[in-house]
């Protein structure tokens with residue numbers, strides 16, 4: 001029996017895996033929890049069926065190369081595949097410069113893989129062109145957290161703290177469907193006498209649990225927050241002492257929210273002024289308030305501003321740093337948190353260090369044993385990177401790890417065109433995903449139960465996913481692929497490995513002798529040891545965390561410098577800015593990038609369903625999970641207007657494309673809004689690629705659309 005964690009979402013539920021003959025059985029494992037030590041553990045149906053992907057007939061077990069002229073695939077040996085890829089990458093670098101090669105990672109990769117991928121891009125390829133799909137997940141909350149608190153850790157407290165707050169406000173979160181075991185904390189909060197507020201354009205199973213449910217027009221969570229703060233200030237409910245002692249910038253925010261009286265907010269958001277007053281009244285009378293945002297609030301071209309507006313509410317009430325109160329982001333992907341801390345983001349180095357910070361570059365360069373000047377600068381963000389592929393100034397190759405871009409990227413038809421314009425597309429995946437099917441080379445890699453590595457869950461708790469079975473013959477880990485390519489690239493560049501020292505050494509003037517740890521290890525624990533050194537002294541300091549500690553303590557919260565117990569709760573005494581104060585940031589509402597028009601009279605929003613995860617590359621292949629396919633959720637008033645009945649095919653059009661799918665007629669959605677889940681091909685052909693100016697988050701959650709029968 002092996003103790004491990006679920007392969008999917010950021011809750012990273014504990015599970016046990018045991019072998020029954022050729023089958024792998026999943027069991028629940030209670031996780032020790034900072035607040036609920038007797039927590040019984042739980043899984044959702046995705047977790048229970050996770051072993052279903054093992055033994056799938058669709059599993060890839062040999063590298064494949066596609067002939068572009070004929071479109072035919074050929075199975076090849078690993079050496080042949082890696083030699084081919086490395087030589088093409090090296091040639092592209094010679095012909096077009098280092099930034100001709102690009103790398104795209106994923107928020108589901110382990111910390112070790114994310115770390116190694118960032119190092120591979122900067123050291124082996126010398127490219128600045130690396131980013132990952134987590135940019136499309138929590139980046140607006142990350143940007144807001146960094147601006148307000150000086151640090152970005154999704155939840156600055158353990159999840160179970162929800163049970164002890166007085167009022168929990170969920171903005172754009174459907175956790176009862178996306179991470180069902182987490183909903184127990186809302187239930188217990190209500191049993192304890194607390195209140196749950198849910199803000200969402202759709203009445204979801206989470207909204208059904210709410211004491212107060214607000215249903216705004218998509219893209220108007222920001223003016224709601226401005227209106228709430230207006231009412232709190234008018235009621236004299238802001239915490240003046242906290243604001244004076246622990247923050248800066250409130251007076252500008254106070255002036256700007258003065259213009260957002262409730263009737264003004266109602267006109268913009270569609271939420272009745274009386275409901276807004278009811279929410280403000282709940283907050284005025286609460287000692288402990290928790291504001292939690294998720295993708296509904298964040299995946300907008302004004303996502304960062306929206307999160308900042310809600311952070312302003314939490315700060316004005318004096319909540320961040322108070323026990324069982326504050327602001328947090330409910331991260332989505334399994335390693336959405338750790339994936340953005342260790343260097344696969346275009347502007348970051350390990351430890352949440354910024355790539356343009358000279359001290360950060362010097363520290364990481366020393367660990368890597370290279371000249372700091374050889375680390376490239378900041379690259380393009382995820383969508384901008386894809387948008388540049390195959391253009392004159394853009395990358396000519398792309399290596400994809402842990403991502404199914406053509407399903408998950410906004411404006412996906414355009415993205416598929418950009419992939420087709422590349423000289424070389426390489427995808428490492430375990431199945432022939434929609435993106436892999438477009439590649440020149442596909443490399444078959446291990447999946448979760450076949451490999452060990454750490455993940456950082458939505459609480460900032462570093463946990464250990466342990467291997468339970470050996471991978472099928474022919475399959476290698478992402479770490480093997482990275483090492484295989486890196487050593488081939490080094491060989492071509494004249495870099496010699498000093499085997500006696502166990503380290504790589506470099507004999508070229510511009511890349512001095514390596515003095516750090518083993519450059520291209522394939523052992524996760526060895527890579528984690530190097531990661532610890534690279535993060536030492538950074539905001540996300542993992543230097544005191546070891547595999548042994550994680551096993552003993554069932555996870556360790558960062559920051560955890562050497563000798564530290566870890567930090568389950570942040571901000572009790574100080575924030576992470578140099579002066580120790582949090583920042584109010586004055587934000588304004590500009591509205592969605594694309595408003596409804598005569599041709600496109602509705603709002604389209606997208607999201608998840610209970611039985612599927614992300615692009616569905618894994619969950620759509622598990623036969624025990626219901627897969628009813630894509631659908632269009634619409635209100636009966638819209639259905640009547642277009643002459644559609646429940647189950648009828650309808651066509652959704654946006655300026656970027658169209659989609660035909662069965663109608664699902666429900667009264668739980670606003671009559672001016674339609675909803676499409678994004679786990680299947682099609683939804684993101686519709687979505688808008690307008691980007692948030694700070695986080696570079698695309699506007700997945702709202703665009704203008706038309707529907708017809």
Ligand code: SF4
Nearest residue numbers: 006009012013044047
């Ligand atoms: S809630 Fe998330 S982590 Fe837990 S079993 Fe479901 S998918 Fe897995």
